Amino acid sequence: MKAAPFDYLRADSLEQALHELARHGGDAKLIAGGQSLVPMMAMRLARPSVLVDIHRLAELRGWQVAGDAVRLRAASRQCEVEADAGLAGAVPLLRAALRWVGHQQTRNRGTVGGSLVHADPAAELPLAAAVLQARLHLRSERTERCVDAADFALGPMFTTLADDECLVAIDWPTWSVGEGEVLRCEFDETAIRHGDFAMASVAVQLVLDASGVCRRAAIGLGGVDATPLAFPDLAAQLHGRRIDASSAAEVAQAAAARCQPGSDMHADAEYRRHLGAALLQRALLRAAGEPVAGAAF
Amino acid sequence: MPSCVTIRMTVNGKAVERTVEPRQTLVDFLRDELGLTGTHVGCEHGVCGACSVLLDGQPVRSCCMFAVQADGLQVTTVEGLAPARGRLSTLQDAFCEAHALQCGYCTPGMLVACHALLERNPHPGEAQIREAIGGNLCRCTGYQQIVDAVKLASSQELCHD
Structure with a gap:
């Protein structure tokens, strides 16, 4: 050791x-x-x-608004991001996800970029990045490129980052909210103990109009495949609809059907898929302000 | 052979300087180089919390960083929580009063985590106490007494110092 x-x-x-x-x-x-x-x-x-x-490099810490996104520099510590009210207002899903990341002692050292490049398939921040379609800025001595979160993770602990590249910043898209509309997000997971890696995790972000109809949605599941999965096409099926037990169950079942979870001593693949569906359905209902009790499964 | 690095840091208020191998973890540095054996080595991969210390006032796991990474920073170990040699802090006293330790292996990490909590929030609720020790395992499962001890320490029923 x-x-x-x-x-x-x-x-x-x-x-x-x-x-x-x-x-x-x-x-x-x-x-x-x-x-x-x-x-x-x-x-x-x-x-x-x-x-x-690179932990003390000031040029790799902090954030600013960059167009329709917040540009967060990669070595910003998880504890600083979690405590920043302005950042939580702009990208609420980030704080919602961070509360599930390890423990206070690890968040005091751990960085947002570090979690993304480590690319554990059950980690929270890569799921939030996939769901929000974050863009990752990578630099090497000679090159500079920008990769969508969905294309960054290639497999468990395996990303497109080259040996000579550094993740320098992450653009977290901010969603505009119209008159009378509200932005809601939910992050939830099931783990053996709080702070452990999740057996399954879910992230949801919604815009609801004044009458409770969904105007925009982003959904995803973690811990149930080789990388976190976002489902933009299934989320789009919720646009213009009210989220209730039936529409939430329909989307959640469709999402879970696409996952290919692994099995281990704690949970087999079928159970993880079931967890993914149940967590997604509940998260959608909670985000929409609908009762969770009595949901289909 | 990788080269050794000279590092300086403040540990429990005292300036220290040592030349170390980069691969030495902070907890091994504290115990083996400085003789501060109050900080315990548990799992050595960031799960149990027994090695918790304060780094610039924030609780961190000293097994999950190399001593070279703490160069120039302030470290407080469990030995640094007491007001003076032979005396206990209010929190340590409360641990005794509430029987918050059995085998004692997790105790230094628990004290550091709870100390950091009380510095930030002198009157935490039960859920906040449980969250603060969420990263610390007690294999004697004495969590309830530890929560009771933190409540006692924050209740001002103990006023020795």
């Missing part, structure tokens, strides 16, 4: 960090909060020969 030897370098600038990544190829790894990387190194699932620390 002790990490293999490595060299450590605290970068003074993003430029320097990117240079080190380019210089060492796949042997170097960035460390920010380290809440996933350090345990992986302790278990020797990761053995970088160089660690480049």
Whole structure:
């Protein structure tokens, strides 16, 4: 349970960090909060020969409004994001998801970008990013590109991020809300203990008009496939409809039918699929202000 | 062979300087280099919370960071919570009064987590106390007494210091 030897370098600038990544190829790894990387190194699932620390780079922390999105710099700590009322107002699903991420002790170190690049299929922030169709800004010493969250995660702990790239910022789309409309979001999950990785998790964001009809919806499930899944086409089926037990069940069943969960000692695939459907149905009803008791399943 | 790094930090109010291997975790640094064995090594992968310390006043897991990452920062261990050698803090006293420890293995982490909670919120409700210790495992399952101890510490019924 002790990490293999490595060299450590605290970068003074993003430029320097990117240079080190380019210089060492796949042997170097960035460390920010380290809440996933350090345990992986302790278990020797990761053995970088160089660690480049970017946790204190001011240029990788903070956020600003950028058009129809909030641009959050990647090494912003989860605890800071969770506590920021302005950010919670602009992207409420982010705070709703963060409450489920690990514990206070891990959120005090862990970063938003770190969670996204670690890409655990049951993690909360990658699900929120997929559902909101966040855009990820990646930089290397020579290139710069922007990837949709849906295209970023390729499989469990596997992303499109190249060895010499750093996730520098995430654009979280902000939804405009018209006269008389309200924005609602729900994040929920089932885990063995609060703070553990979820057996299944759900994220929902809705705009409801004054008469309670859904004008816009985004839905997704985590922990039930190799990556978090968003269902924009199923969400679109809710547009112009009132969300009730029947419409919520219909969409939830259709979403769960597309998942390909794994099985382990805690829950088999069929149970996880059932959990996904039940969590999604309940989250839709709660977000729409409808009673959850007596729902179809 | 990777090169060692000289780091400086403030631990329980005292400036320390050591040259360490980058792979040494903060908890091993505190225990092996500084002899501060109050902080316990439990699971060593961020699950049990026994190694919790305050880093710049915030509770963190000292097994989930390398000592080099704490260079220049302030660390408070369980030894630093007491007002003076041989005395207990109000919270530590409340742990004794409420029988909030059995085997004692989780106790340093529990004290650090609860201390941080009371610094931020001197009168937490039960749900807030349970959330604050949500990242700390007690394998004796003495959670109820730990919650009682935090309530006692915040109730001002103990006023030794």
